[in-house]
Amino acid sequence: MEMPSAEAQGLMEFLYxxxxxxxxxxxxxxxxxxxxxxxxxxxxxxGDRDMTNLFSILEGxxxxxxxxxxAHESGRGTVADGLRIMVDLGRGRGGSDPKVLSCTLVRxxxxxxxxxxxxxxxxxxxxxxxxxxxxxxxxxxxxxxxxAILTISADGWIEAANASFPRQTGxxxxxxxxxxxxxxxxxxAQSGELLCGDQLRxxxxxxxxxxxxxxxxxxxxxxxxxxxxxxxVAEGDAGVSGxxxxxxxxxxxxxxxxxxxRMLTRDHxxxxxxxxxxxxxxxxxxxxxxxxxxxxxxxxxxxxHFKAVNDVHGHPxxxxxxxxxxxxCQATLxxxxxxxxxxxxxxxxxxPNTDIGxxxxxxxxxxxxxxAMRIDGQGGPLAVTASLGCxxxxxxxxxxxxxxxxxxxxxxxxxxxxxxxxxxxxxxxEVGAA
Numbered sequence: 001m002e003m004p005s006a007e008a009q010g011l012m013e014f015l016y017x018x019x020x021x022x023x024x025x026x027x028x029x030x031x032x033x034x035x036x037x038x039x040x041x042x043x044x045x046x047g048d049r050d051m052t053n054l055f056s057i058l059e060g061x062x063x064x065x066x067x068x069x070x071a072h073e074s075g076r077g078t079v080a081d082g083l084r085i086m087v088d089l090g091r092g093r094g095g096s097d098p099k100v101l102s103c104t105l106v107r108x109x110x111x112x113x114x115x116x117x118x119x120x121x122x123x124x125x126x127x128x129x130x131x132x133x134x135x136x137x138x139x140x141x142x143x144x145x146x147x148a149i150l151t152i153s154a155d156g157w158i159e160a161a162n163a164s165f166p167r168q169t170g171x172x173x174x175x176x177x178x179x180x181x182x183x184x185x186x187x188x189a190q191s192g193e194l195l196c197g198d199q200l201r202x203x204x205x206x207x208x209x210x211x212x213x214x215x216x217x218x219x220x221x222x223x224x225x226x227x228x229x230x231x232x233v234a235e236g237d238a239g240v241s242g243x244x245x246x247x248x249x250x251x252x253x254x255x256x257x258x259x260x261x262r263m264l265t266r267d268h269x270x271x272x273x274x275x276x277x278x279x280x281x282x283x284x285x286x287x288x289x290x291x292x293x294x295x296x297x298x299x300x301x302x303x304x305h306f307k308a309v310n311d312v313h314g315h316p317x318x319x320x321x322x323x324x325x326x327x328x329c330q331a332t333l334x335x336x337x338x339x340x341x342x343x344x345x346x347x348x349x350x351x352p353n354t355d356i357g358x359x360x361x362x363x364x365x366x367x368x369x370x371x372a373m374r375i376d377g378q379g380g381p382l383a384v385t386a387s388l389g390c391x392x393x394x395x396x397x398x399x400x401x402x403x404x405x406x407x408x409x410x411x412x413x414x415x416x417x418x419x420x421x422x423x424x425x426x427x428x429x430e431v432g433a434a
Contacts, residue, residue: 021117064268086276170218278340297359306345385420
């Protein structure tokens with residue numbers, strides 16, 4: 001057996017000691033080399049997926065990487081530069097920050113590419129905190145049109161409002177006093193913005209909570225509003241006695257914040273919410289259910305015979321199909337519902353304040369919308385169908401993982417039942433118990 005040269009041995013030692021994850025792949029994504037640092041990051045992400053293919057490993061949290069690679073027209077050059085991949089979201093519980101990897105993928109030639117992975121969790125957390133501080137203190141000096149102050153009780157009732165509040169919002173003070181905060185302020189939950197109740201809980205825990213977003217006026221207009229919720233501590237350190245909410249009407253700064261939020265929360269191909277954003281919002285709904293029993297349901301959607309579409313008509317047609325499905329489903333959903341792509345042809349719909357009966361009705365409308373779609377394929381219009389599985393937190397829970405598994409079981413029951421149908425997890429349990 002021929003011994004490796006000193007130069008080759010030195011290169012191997014460098015690759016294995018390098019503090020950056022390095023992965024070499026061929027034109028199909030098959031891994032030809034992976035150093036230990038990359039293994040440390042990627043092995044926990046793989047689950048039961050194919051460990052020999054990089055795109056398969058990342059399908060659960062970065063399915064857009066395969067699309068970027070396939071769409072790269074040149075045989076050489078950078079495919080993705082510093083793509084942020086959110087993984088290990090369970091770390092977000094208890095105050096720790098979710099793990100974030102930065103991925104750069106460079107194509108050396110059509111059949112060879114190199115990917116690097118760097119853990120940037122602390123950098124992302126610091127960026128978020130600095131961005132909050134910078135936005136807040138910059139607004140002290142420039143761009144502020146008005147201040148409004150609300151006094152909130154410990155249980156969320158509005159006790160008082162200053163004279164600037166009606167000037168900002170158009171709502172009279174006497175019409176908001178005695179109402180809950182979340183009945184008055186505009187919150188866009190679809191974009192991941194914290195609901196008022198969650199802001200109060202964070203302020204109670206940390207002393208303050210800073211958010212920003214569009215606030216509606218009674219005349220139909222809106223303005224960009226920065227909101228600071230600060231806890232008031234009772235005398236004698238007896239706990240939080242209430243909250244003060246400061247609303248700032250500011251000139252919105254143009255920059256990269258919207259694009260950054262879109263990249264971190266949206267699927268690259270379809271524009272649906274991505275997997276990381278879905279689980280973040282789902283965990284918030286679970287906490288709300290644990291606090292006040294508010295129901296919510298989950299619908300899992302899987303395109304029937306999607307592999308055959310790609311094989312017969314090509315991946316570009318498959319991509320158009322996924323985009324059309326996303327558009328059709330989002331047009332059917334309510335404003336507070338969350339439509340997400342979990343990977344491949346699998347989608348999920350999170351339905352707040354929805355029991356299993358209403359979820360089934362909505363799922364049937366989604367099934368009909370997909371069946372009515374027509375996509376331009378090889379040789380003419382292409383019709384497709386989808387199978388859907390429904391579960392609610394009462395029957396499928398109590399964790400998000402268990403709820404997803406329950407909806408998945410119902411989905412596969414729909415597949416086994418002939419596809420192009422909706423199945424309910426609770427019904428499966430009743431049949432099993434009979």
